[in-house]
Amino acid sequence: MRTDHHIILRVVAKPLIPIIALFALYVQFHGDYSPGGGFQAGVIIAVAVILYALIFGISPAMRAVPPAFTRSLAAIGFLLYAGVGVWALLMGGNFLDYDALFNEADGGHHGQHYGILLVELGVLFAVAGSMLSIFYAFAGRVTEIKDEDW
Amino acid sequence: MMNWILQMAPAWAEAHAPALIVLLPLLAGPLSVFMPGKGRFAWGVTVGVTALCTLLALVMLAQVRSVEGGAVISYAMGGWAPPYGIEFRIDALNVLVLLLVSSIAFLTSIFGWPTIEAEINAEKRSMFFGAFQVCFMGLLGVTATGDAFNLFVFLELSSIATYVLVALGAGRDRRALPAAINYLLMGTIGASFYVVGVGFLYAATGTLNMADLAVHLQDVGGNRAVQVGFAFILVGLGLKAAMFPLHQWLPNAYSYSPSFVTAFLAATATKVAIYALVRFLFSVFSLEYIFEGASLALILAPMGIAAMLACSFQAIFQTDVRRTLAYSSVAQVGYMLLGISIGTAAGVSAGLFHLVNHALMKGALFMAVAGVVLTYQGTRIHDMAGLGRSAPWTMTAFAIGALSLIGVPLTAGFQSKFALVSALLASGWWWAALIVVFSSVLAVIYMGRILEAVFFKPPNNPQKRHKEAPMLLLVPLWILALANIWVGVNGGFVQGLAEDAAQALFIGGGQ
Numbered sequence: 001m002r003t004d005h006h007i008i009l010r011v012v013a014k015p016l017i018p019i020i021a022l023f024a025l026y027v028q029f030h031g032d033y034s035p036g037g038g039f040q041a042g043v044i045i046a047v048a049v050i051l052y053a054l055i056f057g058i059s060p061a062m063r064a065v066p067p068a069f070t071r072s073l074a075a076i077g078f079l080l081y082a083g084v085g086v087w088a089l090l091m092g093g094n095f096l097d098y099d100a101l102f103n104e105a106d107g108g109h110h111g112q113h114y115g116i117l118l119v120e121l122g123v124l125f126a127v128a129g130s131m132l133s134i135f136y137a138f139a140g141r142v143t144e145i146k147d148e149d150w
Numbered sequence: 151m152m153n154w155i156l157q158m159a160p161a162w163a164e165a166h167a168p169a170l171i172v173l174l175p176l177l178a179g180p181l182s183v184f185m186p187g188k189g190r191f192a193w194g195v196t197v198g199v200t201a202l203c204t205l206l207a208l209v210m211l212a213q214v215r216s217v218e219g220g221a222v223i224s225y226a227m228g229g230w231a232p233p234y235g236i237e238f239r240i241d242a243l244n245v246l247v248l249l250l251v252s253s254i255a256f257l258t259s260i261f262g263w264p265t266i267e268a269e270i271n272a273e274k275r276s277m278f279f280g281a282f283q284v285c286f287m288g289l290l291g292v293t294a295t296g297d298a299f300n301l302f303v304f305l306e307l308s309s310i311a312t313y314v315l316v317a318l319g320a321g322r323d324r325r326a327l328p329a330a331i332n333y334l335l336m337g338t339i340g341a342s343f344y345v346v347g348v349g350f351l352y353a354a355t356g357t358l359n360m361a362d363l364a365v366h367l368q369d370v371g372g373n374r375a376v377q378v379g380f381a382f383i384l385v386g387l388g389l390k391a392a393m394f395p396l397h398q399w400l401p402n403a404y405s406y407s408p409s410f411v412t413a414f415l416a417a418t419a420t421k422v423a424i425y426a427l428v429r430f431l432f433s434v435f436s437l438e439y440i441f442e443g444a445s446l447a448l449i450l451a452p453m454g455i456a457a458m459l460a461c462s463f464q465a466i467f468q469t470d471v472r473r474t475l476a477y478s479s480v481a482q483v484g485y486m487l488l489g490i491s492i493g494t495a496a497g498v499s500a501g502l503f504h505l506v507n508h509a510l511m512k513g514a515l516f517m518a519v520a521g522v523v524l525t526y527q528g529t530r531i532h533d534m535a536g537l538g539r540s541a542p543w544t545m546t547a548f549a550i551g552a553l554s555l556i557g558v559p560l561t562a563g564f565q566s567k568f569a570l571v572s573a574l575l576a577s578g579w580w581w582a583a584l585i586v587v588f589s590s591v592l593a594v595i596y597m598g599r600i601l602e603a604v605f606f607k608p609p610n611n612p613q614k615r616h617k618e619a620p621m622l623l624l625v626p627l628w629i630l631a632l633a634n635i636w637v638g639v640n641g642g643f644v645q646g647l648a649e650d651a652a653q654a655l656f657i658g659g660g661q
Contacts (some may be wrong), residue, residue: 071183072183072184074180074182075180075184075280076179078180079177079180079181082177086177088228089166089169091160093229094166094227094228094229095166095169095224095225095226095227095228096227096228096229097229098228098229099229100229100562
């Protein structure tokens with residue numbers, strides 16, 4: 001596997017992948033103040049894993065982030081989002097009514113703050129999980145291109 | 151009985167029913183993915199959730215009917231007041247469709263287990279039920295929502311789940327894969343047309359809430375953008391509703407998907423699209439707009455009649471029972487569209503009445519065919535020869551559904567066809583009434599061919615022993631078959647619901 005003509009790609013990608021993942025978290029948490037949020041961050045996280053799969057092969061990527069995990073991640077993210085809505089229902093508000101989350105007095109905004117934070121986290125999980133599941137579904141079907149064929 | 155339901159229902163159910171009915175399958179869908187037990191758990195959860203949704207629909211029905219003339223339940227998502235936030239708006243029209251979809255989902259999911267066990271791989275079953283829940287949730291969401299864009303989101307959610315469900319028929323017949331791709335392409339085009347239409351309306355009015363749209367549209371009136379938007383929405387929803395000639399996706403999708411999926415979709419999916427069409431035609435737009443009157447008379451009515459004739463003829467020449475029933479579904483959609491296109495309260499209520507009855511009869515017919523697929527592995531008419539003797543219970547229920555489809559007196563089909571013909575005659579469309587009768591004769595021919603094979607031909611394989619479908623399948627099948635007779639003998643209740651629904655559209659003056 002380890003042949004010379006991939007060396008630059010491997011060397012460049014290795015430090016890039018953690019930076020990409022970190023940038024995803026920046027986009028995620030800066031979504032409160034600037035463009036960004038769960039969807040974009042989820043795509044960027046998925047891109048980090050896809051880049052890994054492109055350069056190091058699909059099976060190492062599937063070992064690092066198993067397909068069963070990505071499917072579950074999508075479902076968990078979704079449940080997290082809907083769970084915030086149910087929490088609001090249990091606290092006596094309407095579905096997804098963040099103001100009801102903590103039973104605050106008028107003027108309190110913790111509910112709005114934490115509500116959207118959790119919901120965006122759910123979006124992050126769901127988007128990253130779905131993107132990777134779709135990628136694995138497509139990529140897993142083709143035999144990998146051998147190094148000699150490059 | 152309605153008062154009794156209101157007394158029994160807990161306060162939280164009454165306050166949050168519009169959200170909960172969509173939320174329950176929405177939560178159960180992703181949960182199903184984690185469930186062990188080769189799908190058995192997921193099936194149990196599905197039956198439970200659909201039962202709860204049926205109860206919630208009943209609670210909402212009781213709430214709507216508790217006020218003379220029909221109450222309107224409005225539920226603001228996330229506490230954002232409409233028209234700015236997303237509103238779920240339940241009135242006499244969509245509560246009927248909610249009840250129909252959830253009760254059919256309940257009955258089909260009970261009967262579903264034996265057929266799924268036979269047709270779907272063990273490791274895929276949990277995911278299959280997850281996809282079914284999402285599809286079910288999407289159909290309920292389309293029906294419950296009062297927001298035009300939110301309707302698009304739910305429409306796409308249910309459609310995408312449907313493509314998956316249809317494709318899973320590949321375990322039994324590989325032709326399910328091209329059928330699913332075909333459906334995906336057509337369905338996506340339909341959804342895109344719908345969303346483009348909503349975009350035009352938004353550009354013209356600056357709002358997406360349906361009730362608010364109706365108010366603002368009166369100011370902009372016959373604006374070109376509004377007309378274009380109307381045309382896009384009509385085509386988009388027409389595609390989803392299998393309006394002739396946009397029905398090409400339907401026969402293959404119904405023929406090759408898993409039996410359980412066919413029974414559920416045939417009874418609900420096109421019905422929900424027709425509901426959305428009615429909602430746009432009479433709630434958002436109204437007959438005051440000249441272009442709407444013209445498109446009812448020049449597009450919907452001729453297309454409905456064309457479907458009744460062309461697809462009934464096509465149904466006659468099919469050799470596969472499921473394809474016959476699928477073409478007949480398109481023809482029946484023609485009856486509903488014809489009723490709607492009259493544009494009177496009587497016509498719309500006849501169309502809605504036929505919508506409910508068609509769900510009952512097609513549900514029963516496809517369930518019976520599912521029983522045959524399960525026990526005898528064959529869907530051609532040839533395969534069903536002689537089954538009247540070897541599977542009398544399944545086939546008697548099939549015959550009741552078939553008679554109802556033809557419109558024999560004392561069945562549901564007769565009641566709604568009678569209502570349709572009366573509405574046509576009241577508006578002076580006597581020629582259309584004649585075509586309805588003629589198309590029913592065609593139904594006699596295509597259902598008669600199947601019934602003849604079932605009851606009067608010798609079995610093509612004498613080895614076939616007496617083999618009935620399992621009890622889990624027979625009970626929901628017979629509930630639907632008896633519902634056909636009950637509506638046929640005592641149609642007042644369902645017809646009353648359909649009339650209330652039409653009244654809500656017309657007296658409400660567009661909400």
